[in-house]
Amino acid sequence: MIRKPGIIVYIIATVIAFVFLWPVLYTIFSSLKTMSELRAAVPTFLPQEWTFEHFFDIWDRGSWRRGNLARYIYNTFYVAVLSTLLAVLINTMSGYALAKFRFKGDTVILLIILATIMLPLEVIMVPISRVIRFFRIYNTHWALIIPPAATPAGIFLMRQFLLKIPDDLIECARIDGASEWRIFLTIIVPNAKPAIATIAIFSFMWRWNDYIWPLIAISDSNLYTLQLHISTFGGEYRTNWANMLATSTISMIPMLIVFLIFQRQFVQGTVETGMKG
Amino acid sequence: MKKFLALSLILMLGLVIAACGEREQPDMQMMWFSDGIEGEVMEDMLERYREETGVWIELFEIGWDDYETRLGTMVDGDDAPDLIRTTEGVMNNFKEHFVSLDGVYDEAGFTNIFYNDDNEPIGLPMDVTANGLYVNLELLDAHEVEYPVHDGENWIFNGEERVWTWTEFVTEMEKLVGAEGVTYPGTYDPQGHRFMPMIYQQGIKIWDEPFVSTNLTSDEAVAALTLLQDFYHGDLVDDAPIANWNPGGAPSNFETGMYGFHMSGNWFASDYATLDFDWTVAPMPTGETGVRATLLGGKSMSAMQGENVDMALDFITWLAEPANHDEFNNGVPFLSGRIGAEIDFGELEGPYQVFQDEINATPAEYAADWLQMTQVVGIYPIINDMVQDVADPDGLTPLEALEKAEQAIMDSLEDN
Known part of the structure; x- marks a missing residue:
């Protein structure tokens, strides 16, 4: 019989949750403060006077820079969705191949893929930049979508998950005459739903929040993502905190929606694969 | 699952088709960063330039923190912007990539040329x-702190036609120590840049011989x-901003x-316009000279x-024309780099006139001396450390501290 957690556990969990939630809530509440409250030497957590003026301000279409907010949201959504679909497709196929097929050099390939996890983006930024220029996709959204489509972490996660599917199940399908594509689509994919949900959520989150790579790969302001747009509020001497906070708050909403839709699969996938954010 | 796959495929195809539309390309690109609304002002000017000449210049903004990183990767990829908003630091760090503007505009009509x-x-x-x-006028007046005032022609302090000295400044501001409603008499931006005028106010240049030796260890x-x-x-002065390095x-x-005073620069004036107490800009004190x-x-x-x-x-020639140049600085408004510019500062007219007066009172040799100092790679971290x-x-x-800074400057010159 599983014992219910005691009150102490709940208190500790609540405190830990609040520690992590604090910066998020602080951002949201600060976006609802007046300019004078934002400037206060001793800032308060909750606004003394609630205002939505900054949200109206960033949507003001009379202004060149602010007026593109809808475009930036669309750009970010476009990049995140397409990149996520590609990531799910490529990572699932690659993970399946490495988990269930034995071929010459499979272990070496897996080790090479795992080794690339150790390389931070900053190290491989210049080579990737040259590759996207070679393929003439620099300064297009494809430069944001294609390079991160196959992630070593995603491939490894999928491989580990698929290792748990009995080989006999696949063998039975083959004996019954199922093609490899049919096995993949009707046996592997349905059984890998928790891992697919985890990859989808992480991929969407990474692409939605991505800043450094779009900064390098995009120079056309019409192609900017939300994170690039938010960074433009920072000047040499002054930062427009009000608009930065309001835009940041808006940028959180799609992530919350995605998480709320997929939270069951996300938790299951995280537990079963050991992957963390 | 089949429905999910079909929907995913349709969504992917739709997005791909949406991406296939070719976008008209601009004639030139301009890289930009903003502290306020200057990007919007320049965008309006670029629209007018396009109407007048048919040349489409597209402005794209980058946050200041990553400005040089972005420029560096663009230069490395042979994709540098055609035009760019620059600071002394940016010009210095990428100077071999900029085009000479010799003869493009009349240098005698401008100040602060790099x-x-x-x-x-x-x-x-x-x-x-x-x-x-x-300076916070309400606080200074409440505690009978004297400060220079302008009579329309000259600065008057203690009944004499002059500004105050640092010694007099300290004497006056000490009246605020421990006074009611006062946290500290003053606050300083922590950056070393805010300190450097104090050296010039002692009556010396920083360079003894440009890029060879300095006067940093002099008595002044x-x-x-x-x-x-x-x-x-x-x-x-409250040391919290520098102790915690919080600009x-x-x-x-x-x-x-x-706080009775804040040593900073003109970039805060528009922020302070909405403060609910009276403030102004006073002339900075001088050394005994x-x-x-x-x-x-x-x-x-x-x-x-x-x-x-x-x-x-061609665009820079157009931009240097007085009417066009003034349109930009009036649009923000900013202190202009064009000598004799007519800028309407609106409600900030008073404070900005003091800044302009400070610029006019600064000997040209000191302005040139500082521009040479900005060419030392890493100068800002060096003086911040100092x-x-x-x-x-x-x-x-x-x-x-000055010896350490001087050595760091010499090391930088040697390394670069």
Whole structure:
């Protein structure tokens, strides 16, 4: 019989949750403060006077820079969705191949893929930049979508998950005459739903929040993502905190929606694969 | 699952088709950063330029923190922007990639021009910044602190036609120590840049011989840094912004209305316009020699090497015309890099006139001296360290800090 957690556990969990939630809530509440409250030497957590003026301000279409907010949201959504679909497709196929097929050099390939996890983006930024220029996709959204489509972490996660599917199940399908594509689509994919949900959520989150790579790969302001747009509020001497906070708050909403839709699969996938954010 | 796959496929196809539409390409690109609305002002001007000439220049903004990183990757990839908003630091760090503007505009009509190693201008000065001293008039008047006032023609202090000296400034501001409603008499931006005018105000240049030797260990420079150290170690200036390295701390302090002065620059004036107490800008004190000096900075418009150099230079020629140049600075508004510019500062007319007066009072040789100083790679971290070293109660003596800074400058010159 599983014992219910005691009150102490709940208190500790609540405190830990609040520690992590604090910066998020602080951002949201600060976006609802007046300019004078934002400037206060001793800032308060909750606004003394609630205002939505900054949200109206960033949507003001009379202004060149602010007026593109809808475009930036669309750009970010476009990049995140397409990149996520590609990531799910490529990572699932690659993970399946490495988990269930034995071929010459499979272990070496897996080790090479795992080794690339150790390389931070900053190290491989210049080579990737040259590759996207070679393929003439620099300064297009494809430069944001294609390079991160196959992630070593995603491939490894999928491989580990698929290792748990009995080989006999696949063998039975083959004996019954199922093609490899049919096995993949009707046996592997349905059984890998928790891992697919985890990859989808992480991929969407990474692409939605991505800043450094779009900064390098995009120079056309019409192609900017939300994170690039938010960074433009920072000047040499002054930062427009009000608009930065309001835009940041808006940028959180799609992530919350995605998480709320997929939270069951996300938790299951995280537990079963050991992957963390 | 089949439905999910079908929907995913349809969504992917839809997005791919949406991406296939070819976008019309601009004739040139301009890289930009903003502290406020200047990007929008320039965008309006670019629209007018397109109407007048048919040349489409597309402006794209990058946050200041990543500005040089972004420019570096663009230059490495042979994709430098045709035009770019530059600071002294940007021009210095990428100077071989900028096009000479020799003969493109009349240099005599502008101030704060940045030159490359061949003594050719590589930027058209657009807006300039000046260091200055904000004072809380309500607090100063309430505690009978005297300060210079302008009678329409001259600055008057203690009944004489002059500004105050640092000694007089300290005497007056000490009246605020421990006074009711006062946290500290003053607050300083922590950056070393805000300290540097104090050296010029002692009546010396920083370079003894440009890029060869400095006057940083002279008695005058030591006296200037000793003054700053006394501020921090005494009760005159709140050391929290520098102790915690919080550049936003000093303006936040001043905005509470409980600090008598804030040593900073003109870039905070528009933020302070909404403060609910009376404030103004007072002339910065001088050393005993009576020399006034501020530190000029600013932004320029530069053209970069590439395929569109001629078109880019045409634009800079257009931008240098008085009406066009003034349109930009009036649109923000900013102090102008064009000598004789007519800028309407609106409700900030008074404070901005003081900044302009500080610029006018600064000897040209000091302005040129500082521009040469900005060409030392890493100069800002060097002078930031210098003021932090003396502000720290367990740090260095002023002479030690200046010697360390001088050595760092020489090392930088040798390495670069």
